[in-house]
Amino acid sequence: MQHKEIARELLPLIGGAENVISISHCTTRLRFNVRDETKIDIAAVEKMESVQGTFFRYGLFQIIFGAGVVNKIYKEMAHYSVPGPIGQEIQPESQSNINLLTKFAKTLSDIFVPIIPVIVASGLLMGLIGVLKEFSLGAYDGPVMKLLDIFSSAAFIILPVLLGFSAAKQFGANPFLGAVIGGILTHPDLLDPSMLGSQKPSSVDILGFQVPLIGYQGTVIPILLSVYIMSKLERILKRIVPRSLDLLVIPFITVMTAGFAALFIMGPLSLLIGHLVSGCLGFVYQYAGPAAGFLFGGLYSLLVFSGLHHSFYVIEASLLADPQYGVNFLLPIWSMANVAQGGAGLAVCLKTKNANLKKISIPASFTAFLGIVEPIMFGVNLKLLRPFIGASIGGALGGAYVVFMHVAANSYGLSGIPMISIILPLGTANLIHYLIGFAIAAISAFIATLCLGFKDEKE
Structure with missing residues (x-):
């Protein structure tokens, strides 16, 4: 469907323009702040061909369309739906009931998410420098390397x-x-x-x-x-x-x-x-070791579900800034949990007889391998439940391995395959163990999901 047609079809299903207070979007989701949640026809929205899943969070109705698509649909929705009168303050009841911890996590998320592209760009540049140095592709003190070093460090400074x-x-x-x-x-x-x-x-x-x-x-x-x-x-x-x-x-x-x-x-x-x-986390990392990785890797998807995972940006940045550590040993664990969601999604794709679910699970699984986990997690695994449990098992095993092998990153904001760029600068062995953990998480989640099975959705 064309983006304009999607917007035209979607608007009446969420209660029309008069029900919309505001619209926003992130990498994969279109988010609606509405006056009356009961006017939303969730079943009809989820039947739309381009929709990969829906859920409520922070009092917002969120629709997963996927990266590269959601921003285009957002532009079209902005033409068709006009928010309420200027100065009209309408707070949905569900949002006012959010507990303090969730409000805190949401605030941190809203602060960090806009600058994540900058951090990602810097991390990729650091990865490029690491590749050039690792394979001696450029003079260490050459002008190009010096410029790349300036470009990569500017955002952190x-x-x-x-x-x-x-x-x-x-x-x-x-x-x-x-x-x-x-x-x-x-x-x-x-x-x-x-x-x-x-x-x-x-x-x-x-x-x-x-x-x-x-x-x-x-x-x-x-x-x-x-x-x-x-x-x-x-x-x-x-x-x-x-x-x-x-x-x-x-x-x-x-x-x-x-x-x-x-x-x-x-x-x-x-x-x-x-x-x-940093000291508390370092103590747990040092003495609990793989057990901590197993626990964090298994539970991380629940944090993504609750929205609390964005609060970890503060901790990861603190680890990088702390002279005692200077690396991010948490991100490889989170990455294993994300990769495991993709492995579980591939198992769903293999086993399901639902053509629409199969169609969604293939691209959404590979998107998880690229670090964007919401489509496969909310659109497939969480709805079927048992694949979500299978993914948690894979994340736990992968997390235990990367902690046992002391895998670390030199930035944050990336996971999955793109994370290789911020893993390689810390050494070839660091990269090899990360890739092994990647395989453990994805394969074990795939096998666990097949063993657990799931109740297939009807067409």
């Missing part, structure tokens, strides 16, 4: 700036002021934390306290806390400052106050929190 902009939008503050706070945390006059082993930072005396001038390049927690405080301060100032003076007074007080708080309170506090989290 200015990560607080990117997060400051994105976080400020989510917290309802001025995003450009959020970016400025990120710029303060990464200012060139502050010592890069990666240099702490060889250089001693200078310090300033503030009210009798010696505060070291350390930068926060590549970190996450300092900017998130700082921008949150900034958003609260800006909101208070908007209430008390006369509108005629807000352009002058609010940015000045906000930047000055939030800047001091970022460097002298939030930054040091965040480093302590980050080291504590």
Whole structure:
């Protein structure tokens, strides 16, 4: 079906334009914020040829169309459905009942998802550099290699700036002021934390306290806390400052106050929190070993189902920024869980007699191998349940192996086959063990799903 026809057919099935509050999309899903969920004809939506699955999350009705398609359908839907009147605040009841943990995960997701393409691009560039160095395809100190190194590291250096902009939008503050706070945390006059082993930072005396001038390049927690405080301060100032003076007074007080708080309170506090989290995970990783990989790999798909998995971006970024670790040992485990969903989907494709399910499961399974797991997970495995259990078994076995062999990555945001680019720079052995774990996860999930069986859907 053409994208315009899909949009035209879909609109009445979700209750018409008058039922739509807002529309958004991610890599694979079209998301509707609606006034009345009972007006949605879910069965009819799922029967549409291009739809790979539907579900509710965060009070939003979400339809899986797949990567490369959903953005085109979104553009067409924007023409046919006009959100409610400007300024009309309508919150669906289901969204207001979300618990605090889920709200926290959703906020982190909304902050990180817009910048993931930047992180992915940097990770792929790091992989390219790793390949060139591994096979001696370019001069180590040559001009091309130096430029590629600049290109690949830029996003991580200015990560607080990117997060400051994105976080400020989510917290309802001025995003450009959020970016400025990120710029303060990464200012060139502050010592890069990666240099702490060889250089001693200078310090300033503030009210009798010696505060070291350390930068926060590549970190996450300092900017998130700082921008949150900034958003609260800006909101208070908007209430008390006369509108005629807000352009002058609010940015000045906000930047000055939030800047001091970022460097002298939030930054040091965040480093302590980050080291504590990294230390706890490192302890579990070191002493629980394969058992931890088995547990995390088996349960990760449940976290994807709940939406809590996006909160791990903060932890993964903290591991990369921590000088004690400097690598991401969690992402290979998550990747095994995603790959296992694809293996289970192929088993469904082999065993099902439902032509439509077979048609969906083939491309959705290979999409999971490329790191996009929602189509096969929500569209096939979770609906049939037992393939989802089979995938959890595969993820657990693959996760145990990659932890046992100490497989790690030098970035985050990628999984499956594309993750090879951020695995290879850490050595050929690292890549070989990752590929073995990949095979273990996919094959064991395939076999487990065939053994468990499932109740086939009727046409």
